[in-house]
Amino acid sequence: MKIKKFVARDYQTAIKLAKEEMGMDAIILHSRPIKRNALFSRFMPNQVEITVAIDDTIQVSSDLTRKIPLPKTEIEPAFKPPLKENRIKEPELIEEIKRMNLLMSEMRSKLYEVELMRGLSEQVQLFYNALIRNNVNHQLALQIATSVESRLPRDYKVDNKWTMEVCLHTLREYLQDVSPIELVNQGQATLVFLVGPTGVGKTTTIAKLAANMTLLEGKKAALITLDTYRISAADQLRTFAEITGIPISVVFSPVEFMEALAKYKDLDIVFVDTAGRSPYNQEQLEELKQYVEIARPDETILVLSVTTDTNELIAIFNRFEPVGIDKVIFTKIDETFSYGQILNAIYEIKKPIAYITNGQSVPDDIEVPDALNLARLLLGKEEIL
Template sequence: MKIRRFVADSFQKAMYMAKRELGQDALIIHTRKFKQGGFLGFFAKPRVEITVAVDEEMLEQNSEPAEPEPGADSNTAPEISAYETQQDEDKPSAVGEQFAAASDNVPIPLPDAGDETPAQPILEELQLVKEMVAEMNCKLNSNNRLQSYPRHLQQMYNSLVNHRVEEKLAVEIINRVRLSLSQQEQLLEPERAREMCLQIIVSMIRKPWPIELNQGRPRVVAMVGPTGVGKTTTIAKLAANFALLEKKQVGLVTLDTYRIAAVEQLRTYAEIIGIPLEVAFRARELGEALHKLRHRDLILLDTAGRNPRDQRQISELGEFIQVSKPDEVMLVLNTNTHTSDLLDIYRRFNVIKIDKVIFTKVDESEYHGQILNVLYNTRTNLAYITNGQNVPDDIEVPDPIHLAQLILEEGRDNA
């Protein structure tokens, strides 16, 4: 890569010169304004200098002389059409020599440092471009390798990607399949390859980790998550399962005092199930509520939905978590959410240390690869999934094999 500088009396002209000489692929890495010429600092002309980077191969392709700018004066001053390479930076330019000859011993005014554009944002942008190019090259290399794989392996890769499994993770899964099978098995036994693919996905999902009660003291489980993910309904389903099906003593505590409807909804569920509900508005009241329920087997703590980008709300949630000291914190996530958003939500909530995740509305999602993406990238255990609005029925401890089949088989059907 070569670095070149262009000087003109406006940014637009300097940009035109750079594009004309180096092509559209030139990257601006630095700009500055300064004043030049004049006498004793007076009547100096404002000038603009841009420094650009260009790949040497692209430079060779654009080295042919270009047509002059439409409407440009053929007597344009030399400095507007001239450029310098970085290695000649210390040498006086043609402009400098002409000025020195005209003004003799008159000192040249230094560029105004206050007009210089900071290079850091541009360097950061250049680094981002490099990372994007590296990622694209990685994808191209992966795709080139996949083209040499047996067709059924390519189809499995397409199934995973169609089901919203991240491309890099899909490549890793297929590569693991290849490493686990002999060359003959890869070519002649597609069913064996599919079984191996399912096993690898199951190993990435890992064994589910539902709530396990303590001996001699209550198990305190806090439910956290963004708004609208079905947190309150999920708590009601868990409470009903433990109280009605497993015959355990369950208590509820709600901190969701922002929404009166949410409190009343949970109160209705508690009355139907026949379990106590405590409402806490402050941290001190939370301690009192937990003390009242100290003889229960399970205490489920309902928190208000939080905006993960609001640090104040997350900090407030952290204070309640510190007071309650739960045995585990479960993050409730909506399956109908893009992987990048799910990972961002997890990262922001994880300041209070997330132990497990619950995915809701699995039945409403056409794709399930995002579940695998989150579990693999965060190394977090999956506790439950919900697949409907019915209390207490529509919640279950996930079967990793069934979930793997959803990711692979339905992905193939949608391809």
């Protein structure tokens, strides 16, 4: 047995050298990259080393070797591909398998969906299609449609109006109860926090709520802003407060916050405006949680924009949940054509909707949603039945 090492700049060259010198029957026992220290590696290219063996006790005439070459496949497996390449191929393969699995499960659920769809009456299929067009998650839409179907009489055909009533009624059940702010504490201010990601409309919504409560309902409201991150942030609410005569405190610390709370404790309602928090900034969320824990608000409302997609809405809720979310407000209803994401999100997060806002105008563009109207909104603007 003859064993020899070959060094070259890559495996192919090393193998070529080995074959030339040791012949086609040579087998590779070992291969490795040669590590150089950092200093050398700057000046010299990386190299590889292969250890090759040949059993030279068996005499094979060079003529014979040439005439009957060994099938390539018999030699190749002995030449191990470089380790790094192997590692790259493995994740690729795993990714591919994952992708295939996903595809398979998508196909399976699609088939299941088609199967269930077949059992639906024509009217309910139209209802189902309207939900899908309006962005309602497929599985949820199918669940709702199946539930509508089970409520319709089987033996005779019902008219479209009746079916539509059942559809809307069923949709309403899937939307949680609507629950606007309640002034709970007799003789003590109800404390309401509005929290949420940046730019969703927290400050604007507080202005709308405070203006409506003060001007329309004759309640005594005050504003506290914890949004002191940006220079101009507090000005937005301060200007509004000046115009409406609603008192405001801009606080910079928990101590100042406690003082402001004490100052307004005899009013009807105190709104706390918070800085928009990135749902992915843990530190900001912790700070927000601290303020909520100090104040123990009656209601903490998460403000969400309907321009956000379902998965993101749910992710945002999950991040804010530890702060203690009681209700949600959906803003920017006027900025989208499909509203399915409201239903999708509510179905997952299971919190009541307090308000929806539908424009930038203060104080008009806010309403306590009527569940039936919301259900209609979910079906889009076209007539379906």
